[in-house]
Amino acid sequence: MKAGWFKQWAAGVAVMALPMLAQAQAADPKPWQLNMGRGVTHLSHNAYEAHMLALWICVGIGILVFGAMAVAMVKFRHSKGAKPDTSFTHSTKLEVIWTVVPVALLVLMAFPATSKLINMYDTRDSEMTVKVTGFQWMWKYEYLGEGVEFTSRLDRKSDELRQQTRQTRQTVTAEDHEHYLLDVDNVLVLPTDTKIRFVITADDVIHAWWVPALGWKQDAIPGIVNEAWTQIDEPGIYRGQCAELCGKDHGFMPIVVKAVPKDEYQQWLAAQKPAPAPVEAAPAAPADEAAPADADEQNTEATAAADVDDAAVAG
Incomplete structure (x- = not known):
């Protein structure tokens, strides 16, 4: 019986110690990795820091809650003659505390999380x-x-x-x-x-x-x-x-x-990048050998027409 209780307590302590043993892992996930990786970018560092803040807050809450439960179960157990308080109804002080504290924790976590979330979607000035x-x-x-x-x-x-x-x-x-x-x-x-x-x-x-x-x-x-x-x-x-x-x-x-x-x-x-296509040289224009002859013929015809006009005017 004692061995069974010892194993249960040992398992409980090991579970509570896991977050303390969970160091930042390598960039890529690994088998049996306990914690999220820190990453290699500014955004991954922001996410890791927000995660660790929430993790340690949860660890603190867990220690307080389970510690209070352990104290209550050990100190006020029936074998020691503890008797339940049947007259207790509520405590205004406790109700205020367990309302204000969670709200304060949420506000504490909201400010850095919001600024980092805004930064995550800011794509301006990209290169x-x-x-x-x-x-x-x-x-x-x-x-x-x-x-x-x-x-x-x-x-x-x-x-x-x-x-x-x-x-x-x-x-x-x-x-x-x-x-x-x-x-x-x-x-x-x-x-x-x-x-x-x-x-x-x-x-x-x-x-x-x-x-x-x-x-x-x-x-x-x-x-x-x-x-x-x-x-x-x-x-x-x-x-x-x-x-x-x-x-x-x-x-x-x-x-x-x-x-x-x-x-x-x-x-x-x-x-x-694809290699630029080679630039082909434009083909040379063929020499127009008939052009000078055509020009001479046109000049001869124009001269003959002018002579005919002069003869008509003289007649």
């Missing part, structure tokens, strides 16, 4: 724009004003393994493919330390473009253009997926963003 279009089941990226566009879909190796597992019912391991179902044939290359505006839409059904390391998710809706922005601080490769149920292959629409320094990005962008 470049990328158009994202969702299709069943791939993404199309267009670098507006640069003449560069391409599609991005599940890489061939992942697709082959997916087809094999449907037939053999075997599990794909990391040895088979390190980024199984999270790799693409054409990655979205973006520069670091650059404010990038995204315009996001869809061609057929509702999709959602989501890369956790960037700190936001935006729906891609046919006929509607949504906006978002990011500014990536650290070079690296960041992965995501479609986050809206869009059909039978919804789980096979990965997103891969490769962030590189500005100089490297400019070199990549120049290599992606």
Whole structure:
């Protein structure tokens, strides 16, 4: 019996300690990750800070509530002769406290959350724009004003393994493919330390473009253009997926963003642009050899006509 109680208390303490052990994780989610990732953008940092503020407030509330419950259950238990107070009805002081305190906490959380939410939708002063279009089941990226566009879909190796597992019912391991179902044939290359505006839409059904390391998710809706922005601080490769149920292959629409320094990005962008068409020299006009002869004939005819007119006048 004592062993059972000990296990229950140990489990309770472990659960309460989880938030304290939950440190910021890497940019991409990992197996058994306890806390949300801090990300690599200004927006993801804002979201992480708001999350941690709410988390620690909840931890404090939990400690007070469960601590009060533990004290009440231990100190005022029946085995120690405690008797219930049948005359207690209510306490105005307590009612004021548990009304004012939650309101104050909500106001405390509302101010930073509102300012960060407004900042999330401020796409002004962007240095470049990328158009994202969702299709069943791939993404199309267009670098507006640069003449560069391409599609991005599940890489061939992942697709082959997916087809094999449907037939053999075997599990794909990391040895088979390190980024199984999270790799693409054409990655979205973006520069670091650059404010990038995204315009996001869809061609057929509702999709959602989501890369956790960037700190936001935006729906891609046919006929509607949504906006978002990011500014990536650290070079690296960041992965995501479609986050809206869009059909039978919804789980096979990965997103891969490769962030590189500005100089490297400019070199990549120049290599992606189509080569200018060669300028053909205009053909030379053919020499008009008959022109001088024609001119002489016209002059002779004009002279003869003038002589006839003079003779008529003299006669």
